[in-house]
Amino acid sequence: MNKRVVITGLGAITPIGNNVEEFWKSCKDGICGIDHIKSFDPSNFKVKVAAEIKNLNETDHFKRKISRRLDRYSKLGIIAAREAYRDSGLNDENVDKSRMGIMVGTGVGGMNTILEEHENFLNGGSNMISPLLVPKFIPNILSGNLAIEFGINGMVNTVITACAASANAIGDAYRIIKHGYMDVVMAGGSESCINPLMMGGFTNLNALSLSNDPKRASIPFDKEREGFVMGEGAGMLIMENLDHAISRGAHIYGEVVGYGTTCDAHHLTAPEKSGKEIIRSMELALIDGNISPEQIDYINAHGTSTPYNDKIETHSIKEVFKENSSNIPISSTKSMIGHLLGGAGAVEVIASIKGMEEGCIHPTVGHEVYDEECDLDYVKNESRKKYMDYVMCNSFGFGGHNTVLILKKFNG
Amino acid sequence: MMVFEELKKIINEIMDIPMNEIELGSHLYDEMDADSLDMSQIVLALENKYSIEIDDEVFEEFDTVGNIVEYVEKLAA
Numbered sequence: 001m002n003k004r005v006v007i008t009g010l011g012a013i014t015p016i017g018n019n020v021e022e023f024w025k026s027c028k029d030g031i032c033g034i035d036h037i038k039s040f041d042p043s044n045f046k047v048k049v050a051a052e053i054k055n056l057n058e059t060d061h062f063k064r065k066i067s068r069r070l071d072r073y074s075k076l077g078i079i080a081a082r083e084a085y086r087d088s089g090l091n092d093e094n095v096d097k098s099r100m101g102i103m104v105g106t107g108v109g110g111m112n113t114i115l116e117e118h119e120n121f122l123n124g125g126s127n128m129i130s131p132l133l134v135p136k137f138i139p140n141i142l143s144g145n146l147a148i149e150f151g152i153n154g155m156v157n158t159v160i161t162a163c164a165a166s167a168n169a170i171g172d173a174y175r176i177i178k179h180g181y182m183d184v185v186m187a188g189g190s191e192s193c194i195n196p197l198m199m200g201g202f203t204n205l206n207a208l209s210l211s212n213d214p215k216r217a218s219i220p221f222d223k224e225r226e227g228f229v230m231g232e233g234a235g236m237l238i239m240e241n242l243d244h245a246i247s248r249g250a251h252i253y254g255e256v257v258g259y260g261t262t263c264d265a266h267h268l269t270a271p272e273k274s275g276k277e278i279i280r281s282m283e284l285a286l287i288d289g290n291i292s293p294e295q296i297d298y299i300n301a302h303g304t305s306t307p308y309n310d311k312i313e314t315h316s317i318k319e320v321f322k323e324n325s326s327n328i329p330i331s332s333t334k335s336m337i338g339h340l341l342g343g344a345g346a347v348e349v350i351a352s353i354k355g356m357e358e359g360c361i362h363p364t365v366g367h368e369v370y371d372e373e374c375d376l377d378y379v380k381n382e383s384r385k386k387y388m389d390y391v392m393c394n395s396f397g398f399g400g401h402n403t404v405l406i407l408k409k410f411n412g
Numbered sequence: 413m414m415v416f417e418e419l420k421k422i423i424n425e426i427m428d429i430p431m432n433e434i435e436l437g438s439h440l441y442d443e444m445d446a447d448s449l450d451m452s453q454i455v456l457a458l459e460n461k462y463s464i465e466i467d468d469e470v471f472e473e474f475d476t477v478g479n480i481v482e483y484v485e486k487l488a489a
Contacts, residue, residue: 065427131449131453
């Protein structure tokens with residue numbers, strides 16, 4: 001028999017807040033976390049802005065010996081996971097760790113470490129490459145680190161589907177719990193790659209905004225949008241079957257009720273123009289949750305601020321929601337935190353869950369210029385009060401991955 | 413004693429153990445909680461510092477800081 005799957009813990013570290021409370025307050029206030037790049041000197045780069053985490057002293061979180069063993073993407077993931085685990089009230093006594101799993105996503109893994117060690121190699125030869133290179137950069141090592149930290153012995157996996165990775169991780173965790181393979185799963189994602197190599201690569205792919213104005217760089221659905229803004233951060237959830245959550249008296253934030261995932265099978269980076277597989281991913285999520293399109297109260301869009309995504313996502317929403325599409329509020333968290341790639345889906349699910357809990361939709365900030373091809377209700381610039389029962393979260397990624405989650409307010 | 417002083421610096425950097433707590437008789441695993449990743453880093457640091465090549469199999473049998481010092485002093489002599 002299928003189990004109901006609920007969310008009982010949240011953790012986040014983002015460019016607009018280093019925990020869930022700070023992040024969500026900034027979301028409601030429409031704070032933009034994008035600024036001129038500080039992680040490296042961008043003088044010789046066309047790209048000038050990014051959404052970096054502020055005021056993070058890594059030594060407050062990790063002892064030196066452990067810190068040396070962790071790429072920043074792992075550190076961010078662990079910080080978010082600690083918050084989610086603490087928030088959930090789980091401990092060694094109230095969960096069977098052999099029935100607990102981990103499902104986390106990342107786009108590129110420990111790319112910062114690869115760069116550092118490649119520089120060591122170029123400067124001093126192969127004997128200068130640290131033995132820690134491999135255990136720091138491999139993209140599954142965040143999962144491994146979390147398993148060690150929390151003593152989790154169940155199904156521990158990593159999902160790599162570019163910008164849809166943590167949405168897929170949450171979706172896969174939902175299925176694993178729904179079908180009874182695990183009772184509890186720590187699910188989410190992390191990314192940190194605001195470094196010269198990745199920024200240069202994404203720039204030359206014409207994917208990034210080259211704006212020098214941090215407030216006019218990530219402007220989803222605005223006619224003047226020209227690309228996404230790289231962000232860094234992590235989001236983690238504790239997900240568990242409803243009976244398990246009730247038996248230990250956990251606070252329940254909401255329920256995951258629908259998951260649809262498809263692939264364009266069309267192009268390495270560009271979305272397929274008719275949006276047919278995006279449309280199908282939304283429809284599959286609705287069918288999975290046995291929900292009609294009219295029941296969706298809000299859409300947290302993928303909304304990257306690239307010319308193609310926002311246009312095709314808008315078109316796809318219209319195809320699914322028909323005449324009702326203009327009545328559904330849509331917003332893009334990326335307008336405030338940039339694009340967290342493999343961390344994006346999880347952080348956006350957290351924004352959606354908090355929004356449902358408080359009856360508040362965060363805005364799409366920075367929106368100024370109307371685009372006739374993006375003509376829906378994007379909750380421009382100011383948050384909006386609305387009671388919500390069902391929320392749809394969209395995430396799409398290079399490789400043609402389309403992933404849609406549907407969350408439900410928990411009403412017992 | 414030069415190798416010992418250098419090794420203390422290396423261990424401090426890699427394992428975050430205060431230099432004044434590291435003695436020739438300190439046990440790498442029982443007292444200092446070293447693991448294979450610590451040992452790999454220590455080996456590489458010593459190889460690069462003294463331009464020597466350390467036999468991994470010999471190194472794995474060392475139990476104390478003094479064992480390492482003695483071995484490296486012989487190789488570097």
